Amino acid sequence: MYPRSFSHIGLSVPDLDKAVEFYRDVLGLYVIMGPTEVVEDDSDIGIMCTDVLGAGWNRLRIAHLATSDRIGLELFEFDGNRPPEENLDFRRHGTFHFAIQDPDVEGLTAKIVAAGGRQRMPIREYFPGEKPYRMVYVEDPFGIVFELYSHSYELTYSAGAYD
Known part of the structure; x- marks a missing residue:
């Protein structure tokens, strides 16, 4: 058994163009593939989305970005999207947050x-x-909660952060 590498995380956003702009210009991520429309049809990507989302998803827009250490950020704007009732429903099972590392936590x-x-x-x-x-929890302009760390995950927790 061995640890796996983290590939990417997918986020649903209300406005793909504004989200690409935020994650590129504020967090400094690289744009690998700009906003692209995908429709529900019999193309390979259309079939794959139907496999995941079920029939009736209609259309979506997608963009791919990456961090300096090659971790991907996949942004989705789904047709008919809506905000969650609570943007930090920490008691609900599922993704809670992700973290970005920057030595200038205050500046970022x-x-x-x-x-x-x-x-x-x-x-x-x-x-x-x-x-x-240092660390802090923040939200992007769309209400997605994430964390900023000044140092790597391994450095922060290997020293017994809660002792």
Whole structure:
């Protein structure tokens, strides 16, 4: 048994063009494939989407971006999309959040807020006065919650962050 590599995460957004702009211009992700329309038909991609979404999905728009360490961000704008009743339904099973790493947590948080996002909490230190590990939960302009880390996941937790 061995650990697998993380490939990508898919997010549903209300406006694909604005989401590509945010994730490219604010978070600095690379655009691999710009916004593209996919329709429910008998093409390979149409059949694959029907396999996943079921019949009647009609159309969607999709874009692919990537982080500097080659992790993909797949953005979807589904036909007839709607916001969740609660954007951080932490008791619901499923995806809770994802995290982005940047040594300038404070600066990136300010850019996110200036671009229409939200800071959900104060920036916290894991080892105050000992190590410069910081984190904060934020939201993109569409209400998707994610976390910013100043250091890698391994560095942050291998030192016993909760001891």
